[in-house]
Amino acid sequence: MSCRVTRRHRGGTCPRVLGGYRATVPCSALPPRCFPVTDARPHHLYVVEDDVALRDMLATYLERQGMAVTAMASAEELLKRMDRLRPDLVVLDINLPGLSGLQACQQLRAQGDRLPIILLTAQSDEIDRVLGLEMGADDYLGKPFSARELLARIRAVLRRVGTAPGLPVPGAAPVALGDLRFDPASRTLQGPDGARVLSTVEFALLAELVASPHVPLSRERLLAATHQRADSVAERTIDVAVMRLRKLVEPDPAMPRFIQTVRGHGYMFVPGGSA
Structure with a gap:
């Protein structure tokens, strides 16, 4: 009642x-x-x-x-x-x-x-x-x-x-993104100019992408990985998160090398980046 x-x-x-x-x-x-x-x-x-x-x-x-x-x-x-x-x-x-x-x-x-x-x-x-x-x-x-x-x-x-800074992520090894080094175990993104701070969503998104190199991941999977909700702005939510993440990890966010768009599907992590 x-x-x-x-x-x-x-x-x-x-x-x-x-x-x-x-x-x-x-x-x-x-x-x-x-x-x-x-x-x-x-x-x-x-x-x-x-x-x-x-x-x-x-x-x-x-x-x-x-x-x-x-x-x-x-x-x-x-x-x-x-x-x-x-x-x-x-x-x-x-x-x-x-x-x-x-x-x-x-x-x-x-x-x-x-x-x-x-x-x-x-x-x-x-x-x-x-x-x-x-x-x-x-x-x-x-x-x-x-x-x-x-x-x-x-x-x-x-x-x-x-699960924040300092707690291990089982099976996760450091990953190089050009001059940057992403360590899922310590939740750090290190560069020549020092550490770059990741939000909880940015960390979850990057960790999910680097765990499956060369594998296109759908927006639905990335939504689930980042605990975002599937609603009327779901796709825009992931696109915005990827845009923010590219600003942190890409030499030129407008021409992404490491986090590439797979048209009609989602996004994919490319180790070493594309030429």
């Missing part, structure tokens, strides 16, 4: 309409805020949303799921807090007053920061979603959305980060 509420409600599942957006949460998840008893450090999230009701509801729900949450209303506050304490992941609304979520994401990526970011976008605004991916966001969720779906996306991104 479900019910529509604008106040706290106990029992059942409540689709809550907050600030014009609908988010479905278990009613029991709303009061009170608390953390389960656990020996592990909870993941720390920043939730950046200017709609106070939606922001508070998400913070309460995520805390009840064992997350530590710092909620804030602006991208400016996010950037200030980043100088003091880095979270494990940021849930970032695109349409914020002042500095937008897209601009904040762009600033972080321009600084080489690969902090996992999930964007909250308008359901129908494909342009914002594509721009967010081009700027390096790890995932996006359109409003209205289910809080449980947001939690699933958060956990999926954290799992990708959880």
Whole structure:
């Protein structure tokens, strides 16, 4: 049984309409805020949303799921807090007053920061979603959305980060890409000018490609490898990720040697590059 509420409600599942957006949460998840008893450090999230009701509801729900949450209303506050304490992941609304979520994401990526970011976008605004991916966001969720779906996306991104720097990837050996050396085991991409930072999606994409040299990989397979969703912008999602990756590994991204397009199918890794 479900019910529509604008106040706290106990029992059942409540689709809550907050600030014009609908988010479905278990009613029991709303009061009170608390953390389960656990020996592990909870993941720390920043939730950046200017709609106070939606922001508070998400913070309460995520805390009840064992997350530590710092909620804030602006991208400016996010950037200030980043100088003091880095979270494990940021849930970032695109349409914020002042500095937008897209601009904040762009600033972080321009600084080489690969902090996992999930964007909250308008359901129908494909342009914002594509721009967010081009700027390096790890995932996006359109409003209205289910809080449980947001939690699933958060956990999926954290799992990708959880295999992160330093943990071995079984059977993976370093791969040369011209002057670059990609080591899946340590998740590093080294070049003459030092290390190049890979986002979680960029790492997963490159690791999948180099694991099957000279084999064309479909967009569907690459979507699965990067834990992206097959939806209306799925193909564009992979194309954007490949474009970003080429900027990191290709001498001339406009004339790719290592990550080649297989027309009508997907992409292929060519060891040593093509002439």
